[in-house]
Amino acid sequence: MIPYGRQEITEADLAAVQAVLQSDWLTQGPAVPAFEAAVARRVGAAHAVAVNSATSALHLACLALDLGPGDWLWTSPITFVASANCARYCGAEVDFVDIDPHTRNLCPQALAEKLRVAEAQGRLPKIVVAVHFGGLACDMPALQALARRYGFRLIEDASHAIGASVGGIPVGAGQASDITVFSFHPVKIITTGEGGMALTNHPELARRMACLRSHGITREAAEMEAAVRTDGDGPWYYQQVELGFNYRMTDLQAALGLSQLDRLDDYIARREQLATAYDQALAALPLALPARRPGYQSAWHLYPVALSDAAGCDRLNLFNALREAGIGVNVHYIPVHLQPYYRRLGFAPGQYPQAENYYSRALTLPLYPTLGGDEQAQVIAALQARLAA
Structure with a gap:
């Protein structure tokens, strides 16, 4: 059977993973930040946060943008369910915007009309998730113009689109959005087995997503509540400052991703x-x-x-x-x-x-x-x- 999609694993990939297996780090070592830095450089983003799936990245993106009960997230109906489910994880409401029949992406004209009606009804979205279906980017300048007019935040669900570009600018550069999400599932462009990444040019969004992916725990003194800390606390000390998750990517996965990124x-x-x-x-x-x-x-x-x-x-x-x-x-x-x-x-x-x-x-x-x-x-x-x- 000829599949619709298939990963390629080379000798270089095997060697990269084997090197991690023979190192002191299998989970949270040097490969994860190296992979984050390499992807950020590749697309021209300031910050990257690697996680265990694109679904996790979408969830963290919504949390970082303070989506919650009483808020609305809009997205395309032609997508994997994760593009909408991320809102439900946050207790928010979901609505959809019809597609452009030519590009099969979220239609800017349909979005503009829906926003006009929603403004009159007092139920504008807090976030719009623009899905780059099949690898073709949405009309992000048009969506950005609407975001500025109506005050919503933009997430690019670029699970299909690492390596894509518009006018020579890579998808993920974040010039028109707050956060971009990539997927590294085996049938995607490059793979980490399972895995995803959120990219942003906003340092506070990156910091919060990085904290939330690891139980909401920080070891940074500047991020801790000083009143809780005592004089007897030493270098081992950490604080859970938010209710976070175990959404971390491992060094094994990141090593595979780094090797694949070369191709x-x-x-x-x-x-x-x-x-x-x-x-x-x-x-x-x-x-x-x-x-x-x-x-x-x-x-x-x-x-x-x-x-x-x-x-x-x-x-x-x-x-x-x-x-x-x-x-x-x-x-x-x-x-x-x-x-x-x-x-x-x-x-x-x-x-x-x-x-x-x-x-x-x-x-x-x-x-x-x-x-x-x-x-x-x-x-x-x-x-x-x-x-x-």
């Missing part, structure tokens, strides 16, 4: 090459291909297509036929508001028609750096056999 440019170039080959081979088929925007370099985490009305078959039949042919297609994503948990909160079919229409026709094709030319040709031939007029 990030090669991975993006290969993904671009494969995406271009798909674009050319599938152009005549009844499919809506992923968007390309001038000045935007996608990370090409996914290659999602959508069947047009002229396809002559439904998505389920095509999905099953391709799976039977040994092609591990997938679907990204079931709109979050259609999940049972969110339906119990009052969401229902029909609320976000562009997202629901896209989902009803969506299919994700295999795309990963080690996908061979013969394997991609097999995918293309199978689609052509089933969709060509």
